[in-house]
Amino acid sequence: MRRYVDAGVLIQLVAGVLIGAVLAFLLGKSLIGGLLMFLGFAVALPVVYLLDRGPLWQRIEEGVLTFIFAAMTLVTFLQVILRYVFNSGFVWALEFTTYCFAWLVLFGVSYVFKRQAHIGVDAFAKLFRMPVQRVLGLVVVAFCLLYAGIMLYGSWDYVYKIWRIGIPSEDLPIPQWVPVSILIVGMALLAVRLLEAGHAIARGEALSLLGDEAREAIQDFAAAEVDPDAMATPEETRAGIPHPPGPHDAPPRSGRI
Missing domain, CATH: 1.10.287 (Helix Hairpins)
Incomplete structure (x- = not known):
């Protein structure tokens, strides 16, 4: 586990919080809805910390995809709860998720090219x-x-x-x-x-x-x-029973030259 946070992760965290606050202010129709949206957007980008590899701008690309997917999922979940439990909902939810899906697809095209997964x-x-x-x-x-x-x-x-x-x-x-x-x-x-x-x-x-x-x-x-000793059971290790050789072990010598 890392014991430090680099500048790229901090930038993404700050961006997630700021964008979440702005969207919650613009789109939140109630205190609870705005708060939930803010929390959802604020914690979306930290997921990229687990995917920390490559240059900063490539990690930001992964963070944006995570951000969009989390936003779309969160708003859809809240809309279903509000509609079927409280008989309410967000008027803009359908248009918001539609745009999020378009962003997810068009942003994902370049990302999949980077991963050579097309x-x-x-x-x-x-x-x-x-x-x-x-x-x-x-x-x-x-x-x-x-x-x-x-x-x-x-x-x-x-x-x-x-x-x-x-x-x-x-x-x-x-x-x-x-x-x-x-x-x-x-x-x-x-x-x-x-x-x-x-x-x-x-x-x-x-x-x-x-x-x-x-x-x-x-x-x-x-x-x-592959470490054969790591594949052995605790009983075999205590008894000193040799474990079968792994695929990277050298073949035993026969004693002849």
């Missing part, structure tokens, strides 16, 4: 040698960047028009361009992840956008350290 078929690419596979991977990255660029341009134009006209949200007390701006953010992050993937392929660190599950499983198995 579903794909690479049977055709596997027919060629590794240099050809890298070329095919770069071609795929180029097409994906073209798609991200087109979507980014269209999203910018769409959000700009909404901002220029001043269209408000149906139930939330915020202008519509604020939640819709995830189109720009999501496509920009996707382009960044694609550039990172293309750079890794060009340097020979990867072959494609997809992860090789079989190779990763073999590497994880080879990197695992």
Whole structure:
């Protein structure tokens, strides 16, 4: 367990508390509802402390996803309780959860690219040698960047028009361009992840956008350290009974040279 908290975690904690307070003030229709929302948002980002790995901006990305999922779950839970128990509820709950789900999906697209967890078929690419596979991977990255660029341009134009006209949200007390701006953010992050993937392929660190599950499983198995004594039962340890050798133990010598 860590005995210190770095600056990245503190920034995320403060951001969670501040955003939670603002949303509770804007969206809370009652003292209890606002308090529960504040607590839910305030404790959402500390989950990222358990996922502390990589640079700060990548940990913030994980924190935002955790934040959105916790917010959507909390509001939905409160809405069900208020509706079926107290015959009340939040008018803006449906629109809020809809926007949260859109943010979760569009933010998750780039995150899944980072984790190399997108579903794909690479049977055709596997027919060629590794240099050809890298070329095919770069071609795929180029097409994906073209798609991200087109979507980014269209999203910018769409959000700009909404901002220029001043269209408000149906139930939330915020202008519509604020939640819709995830189109720009999501496509920009996707382009960044694609550039990172293309750079890794060009340097020979990867072959494609997809992860090789079989190779990763073999590497994880080879990197695992199995201690046969740790696998022995307490009775075997006290009695001095040798435990069967593990997969990483050296084979016994026969005595012959």
